[in-house]
Amino acid sequence: MKITKIYEGAYQWIMYGRDPNKPEKIIDTNQYAVRTKKRCLLIDPGGVELFAPMLSAVLHDAPVEEITDLFASHQDPDIISSLGLWDQALPNAKLHASGLWEGFLRHFGCENIEYIPIADNGGVISLDNVEIQIVPAHYLHASANFHLYDPEAKIFMSGDVGAALEPAGVPVFVEDFDSHIEKMRFFHQRWMPSEQAKRVWIDKVRDLEIDILAPQHGRMFQGDDVKRFLDWFEGLQIGMAIKN
Amino acid sequence: MNTMKVNNAKSHFVAVASIAAELSAVMEVAKEISLAAANAKAIAFRAGEKAKGFQPITDFINELAKETIELVNDINQHAFRLYQLTVNEHRMSGAYYKFEQVAQNSTKMHYASSLTKPLNRAKINMLECRKEFNQSLSRLLEQLAEVMHPARAARVIAANSRIEASQAGEYLQGLQAVAESVDHAAQVIHEKVQKCRSALSVINLDS
Numbered sequence: 001m002k003i004t005k006i007y008e009g010a011y012q013w014i015m016y017g018r019d020p021n022k023p024e025k026i027i028d029t030n031q032y033a034v035r036t037k038k039r040c041l042l043i044d045p046g047g048v049e050l051f052a053p054m055l056s057a058v059l060h061d062a063p064v065e066e067i068t069d070l071f072a073s074h075q076d077p078d079i080i081s082s083l084g085l086w087d088q089a090l091p092n093a094k095l096h097a098s099g100l101w102e103g104f105l106r107h108f109g110c111e112n113i114e115y116i117p118i119a120d121n122g123g124v125i126s127l128d129n130v131e132i133q134i135v136p137a138h139y140l141h142a143s144a145n146f147h148l149y150d151p152e153a154k155i156f157m158s159g160d161v162g163a164a165l166e167p168a169g170v171p172v173f174v175e176d177f178d179s180h181i182e183k184m185r186f187f188h189q190r191w192m193p194s195e196q197a198k199r200v201w202i203d204k205v206r207d208l209e210i211d212i213l214a215p216q217h218g219r220m221f222q223g224d225d226v227k228r229f230l231d232w233f234e235g236l237q238i239g240m241a242i243k244n
Numbered sequence: 245m246n247t248m249k250v251n252n253a254k255s256h257f258v259a260v261a262s263i264a265a266e267l268s269a270v271m272e273v274a275k276e277i278s279l280a281a282a283n284a285k286a287i288a289f290r291a292g293e294k295a296k297g298f299q300p301i302t303d304f305i306n307e308l309a310k311e312t313i314e315l316v317n318d319i320n321q322h323a324f325r326l327y328q329l330t331v332n333e334h335r336m337s338g339a340y341y342k343f344e345q346v347a348q349n350s351t352k353m354h355y356a357s358s359l360t361k362p363l364n365r366a367k368i369n370m371l372e373c374r375k376e377f378n379q380s381l382s383r384l385l386e387q388l389a390e391v392m393h394p395a396r397a398a399r400v401i402a403a404n405s406r407i408e409a410s411q412a413g414e415y416l417q418g419l420q421a422v423a424e425s426v427d428h429a430a431q432v433i434h435e436k437v438q439k440c441r442s443a444l445s446v447i448n449l450d451s
Contacts, residue, residue, distance in 0.1 A: 052342050055359075056350040063358030088339035088369070089362045109335055 001057040004172050006212055006220070007153040011036040011130055015214065016057045018169055023049055028168060029078050030216055032157055034150070035061050036128040041069040042086075043148060043157055044079045044216050048108075051082040055089065064089060069125060070113070071134075072097040073159035073216065074142035075104050084109025096125055096134070098144035118146055135204065137161065139197035154211035161201070162229055163187055164218030174219045177228045183218065185236070192238040202234045259443045260330050263323045263384075266436045266443075270391070271316050273429045273436075277398065278309035280429070284405075284422040291415040297408040298419055304401050305426055308394045312433065315391045322384050329377045333449065336370040374449045381447060388441050395437065398430035 007013035017030040031054055032043040040062035046054050058067060067090050072080040075097075083105060086093065091112035097105055099117030106115070122134040125148075133149040141160050148157040164183035174180045192198060213221040213229060221229050284302040288295040343363045350356040402423045409419035 052345045052349065055346045056353065059346075059350045059353035059355045059359065061355075063355035064362050065358060084335055085339050085342050088336070088366055089343065091365075 001053045002172070003057055003060055006214070007150075007155055009153065011128070011153075012061070013150070013153055013155050013212075014061055015172060015220070016054060017172065019050065019053050020168070021053060022168070026050075027078050027165070028217060030172075030214065030218075030220075032214060033058060033061065034127060034130065034132060036130050038066055039068045039127045040066050041071060041125060041127055041132065042067060043071045044073050044159070045070055045086060046080075046082050047078045048081045048085065051085045054082070065092075068093055069127065070095045071125065071146075071148065072101070072105065073137075073147060073157075074098070074145045075101040076142065079216070080105060081108050083113070087111055087113045096123075098146060100144035101142075120144070122146060137197075137201055139192075139194040140201055141191040141193065149208055149210075151209070154209050155214060156205065156208060156210045156212070156226075157214045157216075158205075159216050160191060161188075161233070162213055162215035162218070162221060163191075164215075166218055170219065172220055174221050174225050177221075177225050177232075180219065181232060184232075187217075188233065188236055189238050189240040195238060198233065198238055202230060206230060256330050256447050256449075257327075257334070259447055260323065260327045262443050263440045264320070264327075266440045267316055267320050267323065270433050270436045271313065271320075273432045274309050274312040274316060277305060277312070277426055277429045280422050280425040281306035281309055284419065287415055287418045287422065291412050291419075295408065295412040295415055295419060298405065298412065301401060301405050301408060305398075305405075305422075308398050308401065312391060312394045315387065315394070319384065319387045319391065322380070322387060326377070326380050326384055329373065329380055333370070333373045333377050336366065336373045340366040340370045377449055381444060385441060385444060388437050388444075391437055392434065395430045395433040398426055398433075402427035402430065 001016050002018040004015045005012055006015050012035045014033045014035060015030055016033070017028070022028060026047065026049055029044070029046050029050065031046050034041040034043070040058070042058065070086060070093060072095065083095070087109050094114045094116050095110065096116045096118055099119060102115055102117055118134055120136060120138070122136045125132040125134060130152065133151065135147045135149050137145045137147045137159060139145065145159060147159050147161070162184070164180060165187055166183055210226045211222060213226045281302050284298065284305060288298045288302055291298070343359065343366050347359050347363055350359065405423035405426065406420060409416055409423055412419050
């Protein structure tokens with residue numbers, strides 16, 4: 001598992017991904033962590049197949065007892081089917097996820113971890129002195145969906161928005177935006193169902209100061225590529241699977 | 245987790261789940277016996293003196309059916325609990341084997357030693373869960389053995405019923421049919437319960 005520090009200040013943002021031992025037919029995912037002085041938040045910690053390499057990689061940055069929080073942007077198995085194993089490893093941790101998905105996510109096993117339901121209008125995750133904003137992103141793509149924004153690190157974790165499906169081992173940042181477009185087009189057109197939801201999200205995200213836009217699949221966007229992505233996404237027609 | 249462990253887990257799930265299907269068939273048959281008892285009582289009443297010996301037998305048949313239904317209800321609840329324990333055991337073992345894997349792959353990580361506590365806790369949880377599972381399995385096997393007793397008694401009652409029926413004149417056919425029905429039901433219960441026992445006998449969890 002590749003470990004990349006994407007922000008280093010009074011605390012860190014870390015990206016885990018590009019696992020070389022990932023089974024071939026399983027979609028590649030990016031996991032993120034926010035590591036503060038005494039706490040660690042795992043963001044979309046991944047599928048059950050990824051649990052062992054993921055925990056092993058996190059032990060590079062935090063001891064088990066300081067992994068205090070998990071966040072699931074939505075309910076998909078590549079996001080959080082590892083929950084039953086985290087539940088055994090971190091019995092005192094909290095899971096922040098949509099209240100709407102609670103009855104569904106508990107199927108993965110959640111006997112010990114405390115489920116903190118997120119209301120539809122979002123909220124905040126506090127870690128020591130760091131406040132991470134929970135931004136609603138409903139219908140992008142799941143019916144209850146959230147992204148995270150850290151105004152201090154200027155990182156926006158955008159879930160499936162900005163995702164691209166690429167071969168294993170590609171760089172973690174977009175290097176040439178124009179050539180990256182075709183790797184994102186089908187994914188967004190097919191998985192994102194609502195033009196209205198997209199417009200609301202774009203308006204909201206354009207107001208934020210973002211240095212890094214970090215999706216759950218593919219490469220991250222930094223600097224001017226963040227605005228390029230928002231412009232491209234705004235102009236893209238989505239919800240394309242309906243045929244007369 | 246290796247393939248053998250995965251296959252074992254699968255066979256446990258199938259074995260425990262298959263009991264529910266067999267028990268539901270036992271319940272149906274027990275209800276049939278109850279119906280046969282009511283039928284026998286009506287015939288014996290009509291036959292009067294000619295079926296005097298048959299009347300107490302109908303009460304026995306009814307008691308037997310009630311006893312079987314109660315036992316099967318208990319066993320069903322126990323089988324459901326065993327299924328929950330199977331799920332728990334599967335989760336606990338899965339977690340323990342994954343943690344072991346993490347421990348092996350993290351020896352060079354800065355915080356590798358912090359895994360010791362969760363690893364030990366997972367092992368204890370897994371062993372406790374297996375112990376509870378094994379205890380529950382033994383109890384269920386005992387209950388299945390218990391339900392064989394009324395089934396055996398039913399066969400004896402069926403044999404007595406045939407003798408009594410032979411003295412019931414024109415009611416012979418009706419009472420013989422009752423005896424046959426009880427005998428058949430007892431055989432089906434015996435067969436289904438045996439199936440449950442053999443399904444469970446494949447389970448072997450090391451504790």
